[in-house]
Amino acid sequence: MKTIDLSVKIGKLKLKNPILLASGTVGYGNEMSDFIDLNILGGIITKSISLKPRKGNKPQRIVETSAGMLNAIGLANVGLEEFINEKIPFLAKYDVPIICNIAASSIEEYVECVKSLDSENTIKAFEINVSCPNVKEGGLQFGNNLTMVGKITERVRAVTDKTLIIKLSPNVSYISEFAKICKENGADAVSAINTLVGTAFNINTRKPKLSNIFGGLSGPAIKPIALAKVLEIHLSVDIPIIGVGGIMNWQDIIEFMIVGAAAIQLGTLNFIDPTASVSILKGLYNYCSERNIESISKLTGSYILE
Amino acid sequence: MLIISSPVVELSEIQKGIFLQKIKSPEIAKEILPGQFLNIKVSEGFSPLLRRPFSICDVEDDNIFLMFNIFGEGTRILACKHKGDLINILGPLGKGFNFDADFDxxxxxxxxxxxxxxxxxxxxxxxxxxxxxxxxxxxxxxxxxxxxxxxxxxxxxxxxxxxxxxxxxxxxxxxxxxxxxxxxxxxxxxxxxxxxxxxxxxxxxxxxxxxxxxxTESAMACGFGICQGCPIQDANNPDHYHLICKDGPVFNVNDVVL
The missing domain is CATH 3.40.50.80 (Nucleotide-binding domain of ferredoxin-NADP reductase (FNR) module)
Structure with missing residues (x-):
């Protein structure tokens, strides 16, 4: 077997391979550990944590759509205290970088969450979910507002030296402007993309299928959009990009890396095949080996546009 | 919990529109209990995308049985499987009936x-x-x-x-x-x-x-607790939902709000 270097770097964070499991699709790792050895992964991004526990939305929370699914979970999570006391000790047993995803309804809450978790050695990086309602400003999402995303990045950057990743919303006109403001305010990387806003209605009752009316679309249906957003960022901003959106196999990962992703996240796939990363890693290795690519990181942004 | 591909043995229509699928799956047959369920991938690719949850209908020796009607795309595909076709099964999932308890x-x-x-x-x-x-x-x-x-x-x-x-x-x-x-x-x-x-x-x-x-039942994506898609209100704590896939699907009637 040839030696292929599958490792990649995101800011200060070195990952043994580009495969991260996306926030909200891996819980806090324990369910997933029944299926695979978590140590084979590049990293795990934990379910969004907020300062206080969140009950989440009423049922129905999930709707399947053509080549995708809508979810409106409502950021249900155990809250900071239980996360520290009960979830981190489990994750600490593994030799895999843990990236903590933070959700909040005010800038102060983002800052407080990151501050409280910064001393946890198990957590190697933060991923900030800006697709949350800004309660103070009338519930509009932070992620659609350039100034707010800049402010959140700046304020969180001030309280942590760990790798800081901002997870960008695709529900904007130019995602690259958001990536740019993240970089200017000290972010180490961006994740692109979060889910796309969608809905589905029952034609008999004329009611929405989701209790929340709107949900986030994920799955293979969004992959072309995610690829376009990653490429848009890569063409204009010099910041590491973590590609996410509809990845179902190793070929999708190569495609994301070619258009500019330094690493990727598996999301919806985890629901269908929680063991997928095992065969995907083999696929990545073989692709590189057959083409004499010594280091997978060389694929990042290797597109040929003319 | 296993993820396993098991062959269809036969499909019978037990009454008009109601199908019983017999699948040879010794691994699942050995472990599963009444009231638990299986999350089944009905096709090889990702169309339809998600697995479909089915409660275990019966177990006989190495065989498991699923009962279903043709409700949508997933069950239509399932009903077209031939003898020997492999079905990808994730399970056994959830908590089943507590039938050892003391009753006459x-x-x-x-x-x-x-x-x-x-x-x-x-x-x-x-x-x-x-x-x-x-x-x-x-x-x-x-x-x-x-x-x-x-x-x-x-x-x-x-x-x-x-x-x-x-x-x-x-x-x-x-x-x-x-x-x-x-x-x-x-x-x-x-x-x-x-x-x-x-x-x-x-x-x-x-x-x-x-x-x-x-x-109980609910739409769900994963079946094992990570998607958080299948909440049911906890009767003993207004701030908490149980998950149907993991805490259920069988509940004591006093523990949930329907």
Whole structure:
């Protein structure tokens, strides 16, 4: 077997391979550990944590759509205290970088969450979910507002030296402007993309299928959009990009890396095949080996546009 | 919990529109308990995208049985599988019925396809407990009696048995058994489970001591707790949802709000 270097770097964070499991699709790792050895992964991004526990939305929370699914979970999570006391000790047993995803309804809450978790050695990086309602400003999402995303990045950057990743919303006109403001305010990387806003209605009752009316679309249906957003960022901003959106196999990962992703996240796939990363890693290795690519990181942004 | 590809042995239509699929899966057969479920990938690729949850209908030696009707794309694909075709199964999932508990009389209540989990439960209980069953549907053709013991039928249109819903029939008949230690096992539409819950609470308020377990269902993506897509209100904590896939699908009727 040839030696292929599958490792990649995101800011200060070195990952043994580009495969991260996306926030909200891996819980806090324990369910997933029944299926695979978590140590084979590049990293795990934990379910969004907020300062206080969140009950989440009423049922129905999930709707399947053509080549995708809508979810409106409502950021249900155990809250900071239980996360520290009960979830981190489990994750600490593994030799895999843990990236903590933070959700909040005010800038102060983002800052407080990151501050409280910064001393946890198990957590190697933060991923900030800006697709949350800004309660103070009338519930509009932070992620659609350039100034707010800049402010959140700046304020969180001030309280942590760990790798800081901002997870960008695709529900904007130019995602690259958001990536740019993240970089200017000290972010180490961006994740692109979060889910796309969608809905589905029952034609008999004329009611929405989701209790929340709107949900986030994920799955293979969004992959072309995610690829376009990653490429848009890569063409204009010099910041590491973590590609996410509809990845179902190793070929999708190569495609994301070619258009500019330094690493990727598996999301919806985890629901269908929680063991997928095992065969995907083999696929990545073989692709590189057959083409004499010594280091997978060389694929990042290797597109040929003319 | 396993992810395993197992071959179809046969598909039979037990009554018009209701299919029973026999799958050879010794690994699942060995582990699964009545009331648990399997999340099944009906095609090789990702269309349809998500797995489909099915409660375990029965287990015989190395074989497992699923009961379903053609409801959508997933069940249509499943019904077209031939002998030897592999089906990718994730399971066993969830918490099933607690049938070891102390009771003299088991009461099965099934609404429509809610009959699915009872053949396996019957298999476990048949030489140990007395069982009576109530099966119901809107009309005769919706009532499923497959491997359900000692049953009475209710149809809303009166086309077979008692005219009315299955819970009304249960209320009428249970009066003859209230001196026994009763445990109810129920599966069916949410409206039926809610009516049953009200009925059991009413009887227990009169000083009886019926225990009742219900098998619930929900749309879900993963089936093992990571997607958080299948909440059901915790009756003992207004700030908490149980997950149907992991904490259920079978719950004590007192533990959830329907």
């Amino acid at each position: 009389l088991a009461v099965f209540i099934a609404g429509g396809l809610g009959a699915a989990p009872f053949p396996f439960l019957f298999r476990k209980l048949k030489n140990q407990k007395n069982i009576i069953s109530f099966v119901g549907g809107k009309t005769k053709s919706e009532v499923i009696k497959y491997n359900i013991p000692n049953y009475s039928v209710a149809t809303e249109d009166g086309s077979e048995g008692f005219k009315g819903n299955v819970i009304e029939l249960f209320e009428q008949e249970i009066k003859n058994h209230l001196s026994k230690k009763i445990k109810i096992f129920a599966c069916g539409p949410n409206g039926m489970l809610k009516a049953l819950s009200d009925s059991v609470k009413k009887l227990n308020n009169f000083g009886y001591n019926l225990t009742c377990e219900i098998s």
